[in-house]
Amino acid sequence: MRALRILLPALLGLALWQGAVWVFAPPAFILPGPAEVAGALWQNRALLAEHAGITSLEVLLGLALGAGLGWATAIGLAASPPLARTLRPILVVSQAVPVFALAPILTLWFGYGLASKVAMALLIIYFPVTSAFFDALRSTPAAWLDQARVMGATPARILWHLRVPAALPGLLSGLRLAAVYAPIGAIIGEWVGASRGLGYLMLLANGRAKTDLMFASVLVVAGLTVGLYRAVDALAGRVEARRRA
């Protein structure tokens, strides 16, 4: 049943794709059919795997660093209301800067290698993680806070023993979002300037009119993202279940 629920939409998508290829009969460099893309996937499996490895490394590093930094920022903001009042508007304004615009600057600063892509993935998830965790840190039930104050707790101990564990679900939902955003960051970074990675491979294939390879790269990126999301979601689910039961 469960396999059917996943398989059915996938088959429908494939059918639509193949249908469009049959009906409009576009040249293969405009829209290759599913069979051609599957062929490209198989033929270039070693190439795709190599570049996917690079992109995965960038994504995982960016995810770990961005999540850590977002975690620390949210706690810092929650610990100091004056800091929150000063920094929060800056954080929000920083989100108005399109990340695409930052990519060339990051490449300029951190070079063509791994670092600029990690920075890109980090930047793109930093705000969702910080924001989701900080919002949760600010919405601790008032009854719990009252109780803790009457018990004679200091603000620091209230933060550490009460607000942080109470806000864990917020952090986890931030991480779920981050799992989807982080690959976008890495790919943007690779588009702007790279010699390796799936984003680079897409541009390369595109430039050589190897549209089937480009589609294959896109499929691999999508697969990676779904896999990452499912892994983070499963991990978060386990943490949540352990916390309550």
Place this chain on the structure above:
Amino acid sequence: MTPPPGLLFDGRVRAGGTTCLGPVRMAAEAGRWTCLLGPSGVGKSTLLHCFAGLAGGMTLKGRAGATDGDPLDGRVALMAQSDGLLPWLTVAENVTLGARLRGKRPDRNRAAALLSRVGLGDLGDRKPRALSGGQRQRAALARTLYEDRPVVLLDEPFSALDVAHRARMQDLSARELASCTVLQVTHDPAEAARLGDRLLILTAAGIAEIDTRQAPPIPRAADAGATLDLTGRLTRRLLEVA
């Protein structure tokens, strides 16, 4: 534990330009159980919060404190309508929460002893989720007892329980808090008639007291004549002031 002090409130509380309590004078006798009733919005919880040191955002003109003149800080425990159990801690860890929040080492043996006194001896390792509503309030009582404070403030702690659980919690609390100064806010005249050494009704005009001098000591049996009589008198007064 030091001998419990009495409580005295004399003044008014304002928040954001409006008066939310008083001016009024209310005293709770040392070592006795005082029930505070009154229409909603008259400021019963505000009064309780003044004694608990939780009047943030409000200005108190007058005084709210202990009759022995020492500050109430560290001498008050609070039990509210929501049990306030933290879902990620076990029941035993919830009982010792105060110690953790004060940076002290939790006394597990005492927590276990208190849990058996409230009838939860074998549930200390469970998470609150596994407990029924009545069991959760027992755990909250154990947490309150762990604090070992001479003054205990109760803000409608039993109002979410069914009749049988409520009656058992009332008996248990009356027994366990016998040596404390207790101030309980409640909406339930029958509960007040069972538990209150003193019965106070807070209204916009001030405090009115229902005479309990003829009544037996607490906890009074729910079906005793004196309890029913007090319930009736309280209900009548509450109808008059509403």
